[in-house]
Amino acid sequence: MENKLTRNLYMVPYALWIALFVIAPIILVLYYSFFDIEGNFSLINYQNFFTPVYLKMTLSSFWYAFLITLFSLLVAYPTAYLLTKTKHKQLWLLLIIVPSWINLLLKAYAFLGIFGTYGVTNNFLEAIGIGTQQILFTDFSFIFVSVYIFIPFMILPIFNALNELNPTLIDAANDLGASRWTTFRRVIFPLTLDGVKAGCQVVFIPALSLFMLTRLIAGNRVITLGTAIEQHFLVTQDWGMGSTIAVFLIIIMFLFMTITGTRKRGI
Amino acid sequence: MNKLIRVFAAVVIASLLLLFAINRLNSAVGFSSDNTLTIYNWGDYIDDDLIDRFEEETGMKVIYETFDSNEAMLTKIQQGGTTYDIAVPSEYMIAKMLEEDLLLPLDHSKLPNLKNIDERFIDLPFDPGNKFSVPYFWGTVGIVFNREMLGDMEITSWNDLWDPAFENEILLIDGAREIIGMGLNSLGYSLNDTNVDHLEKAKAKLDTLTPNIKAIVGDEIKMLIANEEAAIGLVWSGDAADMMWENENLDYVVPSEGSNLWFDNMVIPKTAKNIEGAHQFINFMLDAEVAAQNTEWVSYSTPNKEALQYMPEDMVEDERFYPSPELTEKLEVYENLGKKNLALYNDLFLQFKMHRK
Structure with missing residues (x-):
């Protein structure tokens, strides 16, 4: 009896945390989404969400989040693979993680300097004869900087999956006459798929609601649902509409988690 | 417990x-x-x-x-x-x-x-x-511009910004009242207009400015304009004074159609x-x-x-910061339009931001 009591006592911080910081906010967001700007109960926000403006915004958020995830994956997978082959794995891994310790805002400001008209990149392009290009405030710079910021989060789970891969399986594939490509396609990739899914989740979901980079790096030429939420809460003070968009983001994220969710197969 | x-x-x-x-x-x-x-x-x-x-x-x-x-x-x-x-x-x-x-x-x-x-x-x-x-x-809301970069082109009004020569040269501040206000002013409407028709027209007019707009940014605009990232910026006069202190090629003008007066x-x-x-x-x-x-x-x-x-x-005597009485006549103070109208301004601003080149 005594034992059960102490165990319940240890549960208190955890339960409080979940209740206060996970469940309560979600309920509040849901609750606020049912009020219009005058504070009356209504479904107008949901009606507004299904207008071309917000649907277009949702599609564009999706598109950019998809591109960011795709490019992160394309860079991260080979990197993680090479990492597992290096001698000082942990050191290399550390070097990749270190940039993520630096504040996001600082990194974004650094890119303003790097990509600017008189920045390092354009000086280089000028020197090799291509001439100055507009890099800042384009889709390219937005996706580039986002990928740069998210890449450590993509590399880590893939690296772990690759690292845990039993090398004898690859030897077996070779012995049985599989080409390198077949080995990758039929053995390595399926066995690291869980890592890839985890990486995609960690990148895609935050990418969906990026809002600071859309202003700093994309100069508001890219508008995501995150931008709209920020504006509704801070400028318009239309908490209802902001919450409604947040509700849809939560639903989208939930769907994405379910689709990419890992079902542990019995071993 | x-x-x-x-x-x-x-x-x-x-x-x-x-x-x-x-x-x-x-x-x-x-x-x-x-x-x-x-x-x-x-x-x-x-x-x-x-x-x-x-x-x-x-x-x-x-x-x-x-x-x-x-x-x-x-x-x-x-x-x-x-x-x-x-x-x-x-x-x-x-x-x-x-x-x-x-x-x-x-x-x-x-x-x-x-x-x-x-x-x-x-x-x-x-x-x-x-x-x-x-x-x-x-102070006022107006246009800061780089004389060196523009050569002998003059800017005196909001409508000058629509000149195709300024392609990709304009930075805007990220403020719904300021930007929609620019659209309203350029059409001769009041900054405190709440007529939906007028606001839609202002937004449509702003959409046609898109090719000239390089970006819509926050406080970074001071740094970006001073570093000559773009030649023209829509800013508050106070920020303009800061930028002109940093870069002496810069000049400021309160557009002739009128603008905002803030306190x-x-x-x-x-x-x-x-x-x-x-x-x-x-x-x-x-x-x-x-x-x-x-x-x-x-x-x-x-x-x-x-x-x-x-x-x-x-x-x-600096008319850029102490505009002449004739111009001061045309300056308007923002009125509190109420949440509903502010939401309308913001929705239009959001739609304007989403309008692609």
Whole structure:
């Protein structure tokens, strides 16, 4: 009896945390989404969400989040693979993680300097004869900087999956006459798929609601649902509409988690 | 559970002890609400020598704190943790603070220097009769441009911005009222227009400006324009003054169609303890010579008519920051349009941002 009591006592911080910081906010967001700007109960926000403006915004958020995830994956997978082959794995891994310790805002400001008209990149392009290009405030710079910021989060789970891969399986594939490509396609990739899914989740979901980079790096030429939420809460003070968009983001994220969710197969 | 209660009680007792200690410390060094004055102002917005002079003249101790946005200031005052005696919000924030009942009325008999303020800046719609606020500095929204980069092309009006020659050269500030306002002004409508038809037209007109717009950014605009990232920017006159200080190729113009006129104002928030001192300070800042010295230091436009005679002539005659009476006629102060209309402005602004080249 005594034992059960102490165990319940240890549960208190955890339960409080979940209740206060996970469940309560979600309920509040849901609750606020049912009020219009005058504070009356209504479904107008949901009606507004299904207008071309917000649907277009949702599609564009999706598109950019998809591109960011795709490019992160394309860079991260080979990197993680090479990492597992290096001698000082942990050191290399550390070097990749270190940039993520630096504040996001600082990194974004650094890119303003790097990509600017008189920045390092354009000086280089000028020197090799291509001439100055507009890099800042384009889709390219937005996706580039986002990928740069998210890449450590993509590399880590893939690296772990690759690292845990039993090398004898690859030897077996070779012995049985599989080409390198077949080995990758039929053995390595399926066995690291869980890592890839985890990486995609960690990148895609935050990418969906990026809002600071859309202003700093994309100069508001890219508008995501995150931008709209920020504006509704801070400028318009239309908490209802902001919450409604947040509700849809939560639903989208939930769907994405379910689709990419890992079902542990019995071993 | 007992343990938890004990921990909780310990936290409460510790907080009370700290509170007591702070109180004792404050009174030990002579900080009490009678002879200290806590001022809450924007950063870089006062000549520090004037604070010293005020302390010398009145024997009061000034505690000076700064904020960087009206919203941040509002939040701090709502919380009420610090006893701010003076705050300096912009005019639209005054309307909001009045709605939330956060301001104390001013006693005009204690502010004889109020007569120094230019009549044009007295009794404005956001505070009829100046019952709660006194203007501190004012300014406009306009166009900053780089003479070197534009060559001999002139910009004098909003409509000049639509010139195809300025392709990809314009940076805008990220403010719904300012940008939709530019659209309204360029069509000859009022900045406070709430006619949906007019607003739609303004938005459609703004869409056609898209090829010329390089980006819509926040405070970074100061750095970007000073670094010549773009040749033209839509900014507040105060920011323009900062940029021109950084880069001497820059020039500023208040567009001929008219524009916004904004004010930062001294108020006494509900948190005030030293109300007498707050009045003394406001009256001190309204003194002609003091205002002149402060204006020279801050380099914004002063509403103090008497101060102008103590200021250098080139400063007073600079039409970029003290526009001619004809142009001033066309400047409008933002009215509080209400949440619903503000939401409409924001929706249109969002749609404008989503319009691609």
